[in-house]
Amino acid sequence: MRSSSVRVYHQVARTILGGHNSPTSTSPPPSSSAPVAVIRRRASSFCCSRSLSMSSSCSSISSIGASVASDPDSPVEHAKKAAAFACGDNYVKSGQKIGVGSGSTVKYFVQFLRERVRSGQLKDIQCVPTSFMTRRWLIEAALPVVDVEQCPRLDICIDGADEVDENLDLIKGGGGCLTQEKIVQSCADVFVVIADANKKSTALGDKYKVLPIEVVPVAYIPVQRWITEKFGGETHLRISSTKCSPLITDNNNYILEWHFPKDIPNRDWAAVHAGLVGLPGVVETGLFVGVTSAVYFAEHDGSIEVRKR
Numbered sequence: 001m002r003s004s005s006v007r008v009y010h011q012v013a014r015t016i017l018g019g020h021n022s023p024t025s026t027s028p029p030p031s032s033s034a035p036v037a038v039i040r041r042r043a044s045s046f047c048c049s050r051s052l053s054m055s056s057s058c059s060s061i062s063s064i065g066a067s068v069a070s071d072p073d074s075p076v077e078h079a080k081k082a083a084a085f086a087c088g089d090n091y092v093k094s095g096q097k098i099g100v101g102s103g104s105t106v107k108y109f110v111q112f113l114r115e116r117v118r119s120g121q122l123k124d125i126q127c128v129p130t131s132f133m134t135r136r137w138l139i140e141a142a143l144p145v146v147d148v149e150q151c152p153r154l155d156i157c158i159d160g161a162d163e164v165d166e167n168l169d170l171i172k173g174g175g176g177c178l179t180q181e182k183i184v185q186s187c188a189d190v191f192v193v194i195a196d197a198n199k200k201s202t203a204l205g206d207k208y209k210v211l212p213i214e215v216v217p218v219a220y221i222p223v224q225r226w227i228t229e230k231f232g233g234e235t236h237l238r239i240s241s242t243k244c245s246p247l248i249t250d251n252n253n254y255i256l257e258w259h260f261p262k263d264i265p266n267r268d269w270a271a272v273h274a275g276l277v278g279l280p281g282v283v284e285t286g287l288f289v290g291v292t293s294a295v296y297f298a299e300h301d302g303s304i305e306v307r308k309r
């Protein structure tokens with residue numbers, strides 16, 4: 001099922017950036033049949049927010065950079081912030097239990113929560129982070145932090161993505177946080193994504209060439225073999241960009257990067273995910289299939305496009 005779209009234009013940026021649940025906002029409240037809105041802020045250039053570098057010295061390992069430290073005044077960062085604030089204004093309400101994703105776009109969502117709580121527009125929220133870094137950001141913002149042990153049911157989860165296809169299915173895990181992200185997303189009634197427009201594609205793999213897969217360390221070699229035998233393609237162990245060792249996840253596991261074949265049968269990513277997590281030693285994959293309610297894209301020209309399932 002493809003997402004649908006309608007365009008709505010908006011000329012006043014402060015409605016996006018400032019007005020909590022503003023009655024003048026042109027973004028409609030979410031509903032299953034609501035159209036997609038595009039909120040036009042301003043014309044601007046755009047650049048990629050994440051770099052991916054693969055080691056060429058060894059065919060079985062790869063390294064991946066964390067989010068590149070971007071210029072906070074760049075057009076893309078302004079657009080990411082606007083997308084995070086617009087999403088927050090449309091979905092977040094007082095009293096909610098909120099899953100908070102990971103990555104450079106989610107950092108603006110934490111900023112949104114801090115500002116709205118400080119201004120008194122949001123009250124009595126509880127935040128469940130999906131990574132060490134997000135937990136730190138929430139603590140530094142003096143926001144109430146809990147975990148899924150205390151809050152196993154969440155009203156909403158808002159997260160970033162590495163690729164979003166036309167069905168709003170996702171590849172996630174570029175920052176290595178996929179397992180906690182999947183757990184928190186699965187606890188939430190509604191899951192919404194905020195992402196820069198470079199993440200938008202027709203089919204998974206068009207933009208983001210690898211699927212992150214978290215594995216128990218002792219199993220990484222057999223899992224690599226099984227993936228290649230069962231599904232084709234190649235897998236590389238993700239190596240830390242700051243030490244000469246594998247990247248260790250928040251759960252003390254490794255990440256495999258699967259360069260999957262282009263011809264996944266029927267693009268049945270749910271079947272691929274099920275096959276992968278059935279392999280002994282595989283903890284989770286970065287595939288988020290059929291779970292996204294809406295995506296707020298930070299567009300190249302500074303506008304926001306909202307796609308809903």
Ligand SMILES: O=C[C@H](O)[C@H](O)[C@H](O)COP(=O)(O)O
Nearest residue numbers: 103104105160173175176177
């Ligand atoms: O593991 C990392 C997460 O899946 C992130 O949400 C994803 O990589 C997007 O990050 P960013 O907003 O920095 O592009």
